[in-house]
Amino acid sequence: MQEGSANKRGAIIIGGGVGPMAGVKLHEKIITFTITDGSDQDHLDLIHLSRSRLIPDRTRFLHDLQGPNPGTVMAELVASAVTAFQRPEDQMPVSLAAGVPCNTFHAPLVWNAFTKQLEQLHAAVKPVHMLDQTVEELRQRFAPGAHVGILSTIGTKESGVWRNAIQEAGFIPLETDQMWTEKVHGAIYDHSWGLKAKSPASGKAKAMLQEATEYLINKGADAIILGCTEIPLALREGPFRNVMLVDPVSSLARALIRTAGAKSSPFLKASY
Amino acid sequence: MQEGSANKRGAIIIGGGVGPMAGVKLHEKIITFTITDGSDQDHLDLIHLSRSRLIPDRTRFLHDLQGPNPGTVMAELVASAVTAFQRPEDQMPVSLAAGVPCNTFHAPLVWNAFTKQLEQLHAAVKPVHMLDQTVEELRQRFAPGAHVGILSTIGTKESGVWRNAIQEAGFIPLETDQMWTEKVHGAIYDHSWGLKAKSPASGKAKAMLQEATEYLINKGADAIILGCTEIPLALREGPFRNVMLVDPVSSLARALIRTAGAKSSPFLKASY
Known part of the structure; x- marks a missing residue:
C-alpha cells in the first residue's frame, strides 16, 4: 500500500x-x-x-x-x-x-x-x-470555566443549543442581551442590508457584528462562537483583539x- | 401558483x-x-x-x-x-x-x-x-471573426478542444506558443509555486498568468478564455486592460x- x-x-x-x-x-x-x-x-x-x-x-x-x-x-x-x-x-x-x-x-x-x-x-x-465537535475542539485549548461567547440569531438563541453544549462541556456561556441579539439577527436577516440579502457583506452588517463581538469581549469572552453559518461571511474566524473567533463549520x-x-x-x- | x-x-x-x-x-x-x-x-x-x-x-x-x-x-x-x-x-x-x-x-x-x-x-x-455554452455566450457579444485567446495547460492545448469549439463558432482562436504554454502549465502544475500546490495563489503564478494574458492581448485578442479551472484562482474573470477574461465555469x-x-x-x- x-x-x-x-x-x-x-x-x-x-x-x-x-x-x-x-x-x-x-x-x-x-x-x-x-x-x-x-x-x-x-x-x-x-x-x-x-x-x-x-x-x-x-x-x-x-x-x-x-x-x-x-x-x-x-x-x-x-x-x-x-x-x-x-x-x-x-x-x-x-x-x-x-x-x-x-x-x-x-x-x-x-x-x-x-x-x-x-x-x-x-x-x-x-x-x-457540529456543535459537539466545536466544543470538543475548544476543550483542547481552554480549561474548564473559560468564558465562551455566542453570536447567533434570535431563533438559535431561543433554542438554547449553544448554551447547553457549552455548559455541558464545563465552560461558561456568554450570550448577547435582547438588544444585541436583535442587532445580530438584523445583520443576518435584514432584507436591505443583511447577510442573506447582500453579497458581499454590507459595511453595516460587518460593523454591527463587530460591535456585538466587542460587547462579548467586554463581558469577558475567551473565545466567541460564530453561531450562524452566515456570520463568517462578514466576520472571519481567527484572532480578533486577542480573542478567538470560532467557525463551527x-x-x-x-x-x-x-x-x-x-x-x-x-x-x-x-x-x- | x-x-x-x-x-x-x-x-x-x-x-x-x-x-x-x-x-x-x-x-x-x-x-x-x-x-x-x-x-x-x-x-x-x-x-x-x-x-x-x-x-x-x-x-x-x-x-x-x-x-x-x-x-x-x-x-x-x-x-x-x-x-x-x-x-x-x-x-x-x-x-x-x-x-x-x-x-x-x-x-x-x-x-x-x-x-x-x-x-x-x-x-x-x-x-x-461547458465549452459550447461558453462559446455561445461569446457569440451573443462578439461578431464572427473576433479573436478569442485561450489560456490552457499543455494537455488541453494538445487536445484542441478549445481551438475547435472557437473555430466552429466562427471566431479566430489565438493560442499561446510553446514557451508561453509551458509557462501557463507551470503556473498551474509546479509543485512549489503552482496553483494546484499553493492556496491562495502565489505571486509568481499570478504574475506569469498576467504576462501570458498580455501576450495574447498583444496578439490581438478581443476576449480570452481562462481554459483551465485553476486559472480563475489567480486571474479574475472580467475586464482586463479592456479585454474580457471569460471563466467557462x-x-x-x-x-x-x-x-x-x-x-x-x-x-x-x-x-x-
Whole structure:
C-alpha cells in the first residue's frame, strides 16, 4: 500500500441546502483541510445533497411544531446517498460520515429525529454533530470555566443549543442581551442590508457584528462562537483583539474528515 | 401558483471531483447566479458528486488511451444520482441538467463516451457542454471573426478542444506558443509555486498568468478564455486592460440553471 492510501477508504455525505451556501463553505473546507498526496484522486469521496425545496425551515418548525420534521426528511435524503455509495460495483467505503451545516438543525427535536430515522433506515453512516465537535475542539485549548461567547440569531438563541453544549462541556456561556441579539439577527436577516440579502457583506452588517463581538469581549469572552453559518461571511474566524473567533463549520469539516478515516490539518493551522 | 415557482421543478447534478475545488466553484456560482425569491427553498435541487478516487485522470487517459474512460465512469455516477432524484416518494423533477467542470473532460473521446453511456443507462438527464455554452455566450457579444485567446495547460492545448469549439463558432482562436504554454502549465502544475500546490495563489503564478494574458492581448485578442479551472484562482474573470477574461465555469453555471428551468442572472451581470 502506498503512502496516503488511508484517505482512499472513507467517504462523506453533506446534508446541505440549509442554506445552500453553508453547504458550499463546508465542502470547500473539507477539500482545503484534507491532507492528500496532492492528486485529485486522494481526496475523500463525497456526495453533497442540496435539496432545499424538500427541507422545511428549521426555525419555523421549532416554533410551530407543525409539518414534517426537517431531521426526518434530511435522514431520508442522506440514506438515499448511502445507498448510492453501496452499489455492488463500487468498493464499499469503510467509514461513511454525514454532517449538516446548520446550527438550528442541531436542536434536539430536529437532530434526534435525524439520527433516529437514520437508524430506522439502517443507513450505514455516522452522523457528526457540529456543535459537539466545536466544543470538543475548544476543550483542547481552554480549561474548564473559560468564558465562551455566542453570536447567533434570535431563533438559535431561543433554542438554547449553544448554551447547553457549552455548559455541558464545563465552560461558561456568554450570550448577547435582547438588544444585541436583535442587532445580530438584523445583520443576518435584514432584507436591505443583511447577510442573506447582500453579497458581499454590507459595511453595516460587518460593523454591527463587530460591535456585538466587542460587547462579548467586554463581558469577558475567551473565545466567541460564530453561531450562524452566515456570520463568517462578514466576520472571519481567527484572532480578533486577542480573542478567538470560532467557525463551527470548520470544526465540522475537520471532524468529518477524521470520521471518514483521513487526515485533517489541525484546529489552529487549518483556519488561521 | 406563487411567483418564483418556476424554480421549483428542475434540478442539477454536478459531476465533480475533477478537480474537487472546481466542483465547489461551479456549485457556488449556481447558487449565486440563480434568481430566487430570497428563501433557501426556492433554490434548485442539486446533487454534487465528488468521487475523485473513481474518476481517472483525463489528460493521462487521452495520452495513453488505457484504463477506463473517465466519461463512462462519470456517466455511471451521474446515472445513480438520477435514480436518487426519481424515488417514487419525491416529485419527479421536470428538467434535470448535468455538468462537469473540467476542460479536458470535454475532449470528444471523453465527452462522447459520457453522453453515450448516459443514453445507454436511460438516464433522464440533459448533459450540458461547458465549452459550447461558453462559446455561445461569446457569440451573443462578439461578431464572427473576433479573436478569442485561450489560456490552457499543455494537455488541453494538445487536445484542441478549445481551438475547435472557437473555430466552429466562427471566431479566430489565438493560442499561446510553446514557451508561453509551458509557462501557463507551470503556473498551474509546479509543485512549489503552482496553483494546484499553493492556496491562495502565489505571486509568481499570478504574475506569469498576467504576462501570458498580455501576450495574447498583444496578439490581438478581443476576449480570452481562462481554459483551465485553476486559472480563475489567480486571474479574475472580467475586464482586463479592456479585454474580457471569460471563466467557462460561469457559463456552465448559467446554462445549468436555465436547462433546469430556473432564471439565471445574465452573462455580464452575473460575473462582473
